[in-house]
Amino acid sequence: MALWSGAYTHAGYAAPVSLEKSVAPVTDSIVSPASKARPNPTAAIRPLNTGQLDAGSLGPDPSAIKRPSNTPIPPSGVPILPSPGYATMSVPSYAPAGEEQGAAHTLELDALTNWEGPSGLLPPRLDALRRMDMNDPYYVPTAGTGHLVPFLNKPRAWMHDRGFTFSFTYKGEAMGVATGGLKKGVSYVHELTLQGIFDLERMARLKGWSVHALVMERAGKALQSGRLGENYIAMQEVYSLSGNVAAHLVDLYAEKRTLHNKLDVIFGRMSLTHVFATSPLLCSFMVTCSAPVALKQNPGFSVYPKATxxxxxxxxxxxxxxxxxxxxxxxxxxxxxxxxxxxxxxxTGLSLPVEFTWQPFLTRNRLPGHYVIGYAHDTTRYADKVASSLPAKVAATIPGRRSAPSDMFWLEADQMVYRLGGRNMMAGGYLMAGYVHVTPRVVNLSDQAYGGFSFVGLIPGRLTDRFGALYSWYHVSRRRRESQLIAQDAGLPLGAGVHGVQDNSHVIESYYAIDAAPGLLIQPSFQYMIHPGETHHIKDAAIIGLKLIANL
Known part of the structure; x- marks a missing residue:
């Protein structure tokens, strides 16, 4: 059996020497989800010595890997980065690996060992990693495929060959409260993002080195506080932390790929949620981009676009x-x-995150999954939330009040359940779920749980459109609630913007992302918030909106 260490091996679990090679034809024709195409009968079938067929030996169903005609993704499923068609937070490392370093992957790291981990415990017919490694990467198309200005493609290619790549993106969100909340009305926010990557190996022959930079402009007025009475959960992705800033510096960091593409190091000015506790699928939803809300409230979790x-x-x-x-x-x-x-x-302190991911590929169609467990400790000592709603003289009389550091724990999981439209990791439909817990003594929201899905190809002939829905539950920390109960019993105000003793709230968000034209994505959105402000004193709110993303 496949083990975590290299102490034992089995002939049926032969280690791969390269990435998976194509075993089925790939075409550019659009395939309907109702297609009756069957697996390629000529695909090689190599039985294990157990007498069972392993999923990696069978070629993918041809109907699942046929690509839409407008996709910018090559047949291999590995795109050229950076591209404005990917969520900013999820753009993978770009330091050149490739043939110069003898690496198997173009974007992803190679494994330290040739072993499988937990996937080796799966039945052979389910495990596509039994014999070979899979192609990368993991991303989500959050913008229309291609570019609005195609005549720039040649200059882009010229600069790319000389070590510089860039993307320039507009993202606008208009959201309006249709029913409930404090008052009806519409809020508009937008951002302009300029991202560049300098490949120092091509520019200066510094092997494995690159520099990443990102600057953005944000403007508008947030919806949640004035119209919903909500102070913890941002209903729009764009307007958070850096609203109305002409040129906000998000990233300026260096990256080094080393040990023959087996170790990646980045350092400089960056957001922690570029790489920790984030999910490209989560970032297709406004409320949970770029990380679950219960984590984004913590100063120790420097959330995009705040850099540190x-x-x-x-x-x-x-x-x-x-x-x-x-x-x-x-x-x-x-x-x-x-x-x-x-x-x-x-x-004020130091944040020390650690995160482990299990990424299986299941069945003959190589359905990727991402199962993440993470923990972070923030050494900063924060004031006890039991005093947050009370005057200093009253707070001083509360027994057991003390400052404390913050500990954050998260579980995130997503699994592709069907493949449609190509070999890349987002060509298919996903189920997703997660849970977050933070030290209740020092935060307003101590718990969050969510679950949902993100599907493609629901409308025949629209393989690059995506439909998603996500339910999230938020729980106010017991120390914050205790403070409000003490204030209420003493006849004291609960604080500005607080409409009652707080407990929990629920948000349901759905969208349909339309790949309308090259470089243009139009995404109608609907949100329903139960208990705005985490109280029962504000009517449940229905919010209707539209997101538009355009790529130069």
């Missing part, structure tokens, strides 16, 4: 696992709204 000094090391112990650890400086979420102040005078 930090470093992260990532590796793949086995072909189906990944491990990353990091260290990031901590300051208040409202500190340095422009991103250009690099001093450490406002630093």
């Amino acid at each position: 000094w930090g470093a992260r090391v990532r590796l793949r112990p086995t072909r189906d696992t990944a491990l990353q650890v990091g260290a990031y400086s901590v300051s208040a979420l409202t500190d340095n709204p422009s991103g250009w102040s690099w001093g450490a005078e406002n630093t």
Whole structure:
């Protein structure tokens, strides 16, 4: 059987020497979900010595890997990055690996060992990693395929060959409260994002080195506080932390690929949620981009687009696992709204995250899954939330009140359940779920749970459109609630913007993302919030909106 260590092997679990090669024809024709195409009868079938067929020996169903005609993704499923068609937070590492370093992967790291991890415990017919590694990467198409200005493609290619790639994207969100909340009305926000990557291996022959930079402009007025009475959960992705800033510096960090493409190190100015506790699928929803809300409230979890000094090391112990650890400086979420102040005078502590991912590929269609467990410790000592609603004299009389550091724990899981439209990791439909817990003593929201789906190809002939729905539950920390109960019993106000003793709230979000034209995505959205403000004093709210993303 396949083990976590290299102490024992089995002939049926032969280690791969390269990535999977195509075993079925790939065409550019559009295939309807109702297609009756059958698996390629000529695909090689290599039985294991157990007498069972393994999923990796069977070629994918041809109807599942045929690509739409407008896709920019090559038949291999490995795109050229960066591209504005991917969520900003999920753009993978770009430091050149390729043939110069003898690497198997173009974008992903190679594994430290040739072993399988937990996937080796799966039945052979379910495990597609039994004999070979899979292609990368993991991303979500959050924008229309292609570019609005196609005549720039040649200059882009010229710059790419010389070591520089860039993307420029507009994202606008208009959301309106249709029923419930505090008052009806519409809110508009937008962002302009310029991202560039400098390949120092091509520019200066610095092997494995690259530099990443990202600057954005955000403007508008947020919906949630004024129209919903909600202070913890942002209903729009764009307007958070850096609203109304002409040029907010998000990223400026260096990356080094080393150990023959087996170790990746990044350091500099960056957001922690570029790589920890984030999911490209989550970021297709407004409320949960770029990480679950219960994590985004923590100063120790520097959330996109807030940048801080930090470093992260990532590796793949086995072909189906990944491990990353990091260290990031901590300051208040409202500190340095422009991103250009690099001093450490406002630093309050250090955030130390660690995250482990199991990534199986299931069945003959190589259905990827991502099962993540993470933990972070923030050394900053935060005030006890039991005093948050009380005057200082009253708070001083509460027994057991003390400051404390913050500990964050998260579970995130997604699994593709069908493949349609190509070999890449987002050509198919996913189920997803997760849970977050944070030290109740020091935060407003201590728990969050969510579950949902993200499907493609629901309308025949529209393989690049995506329909998603997500339910999230949020729970106010017991220390925050205790503070409000004490204030209420004493006849004291609960604080600005608080409409009653808080307990929990629920948000349901759905969208249909339309790949309308090259470089243009139109995404109608619907949200329903139960218990806005985490109280029963505000009517449940229905919110209707539209997101538009355009790529230069």
